[in-house]
Amino acid sequence: MKNSHDLPLLTIGQVSKRCGVKPSTLHFYEDKGLIKSWRNSGNQRRYKKDVLRRVSLIKAGQKVGVDLKSIRVALDTLPNSRTPNKADWEVMSSVWKSQLDEKIRYLEKLRNSLTGCIGCGCLSMSNCPIYNEDDFLGNNHSGPPLLDK
Ligand code: FES
Known part of the structure; x- marks a missing residue:
């Protein structure tokens, strides 16, 4: 079967097998x-x-x-929904790298905070960087605000 551009x-x-996805x-x-x-006939x-x-x-x-x-947002930036080329991929991967770097920094901070909690067990709402019972800081912050101290 071929499409309007005479491509198969x-x-x-076939897509599942070639891409390794179900x-x-x-x-x-x-x-x-x-x-x-x-859809075909x-x-x-x-x-x-x-x-x-x-x-x-x-x-x-x-x-x-x-x-x-x-990913959808990135793909939607391509004109006429075209397939990403090498230059597109460079732009997308660069943006994603920045996001990934940010996540890594956050996770490192979380890991370091957790290290202080291991063996502590206080779960203090005022001191523990990972505990925030009933989201008492939720009105003024998003995420675990004590991590930003
Ligand atoms: S459990 Fe004590 S500081 Fe987190």
Whole structure:
């Protein structure tokens, strides 16, 4: 089967095998608007070959902890929903690297705070950096505010 550009279309099984993801994952990506398929006359899904690159990008993003919503936002910046090229990937990965660096800094801070809690057990609302019973600081802060001290 070929599409309007005379390129061969892939079945869901072919995409699944080439990308190493389950067909149900492809359905999920499609439901989230991350990839697109067409239906043949038998109402079966068909994909353009560039879906392979999009799925690779989605998997790469997920592997470094980027949520699907952010991946969708990045893909939506591409004109006419085109497949990301090398330059696009460089921009996206650079943004994601910054986000990842920020997460790493936060987790290191959390780890260091946790180290102080190990063996302590006080769970003090005023002193413990990871404890905040009933979200008493929630009106003025988001996240665990004592970590920012
Ligand atoms: S449990 Fe005591 S400071 Fe966190």
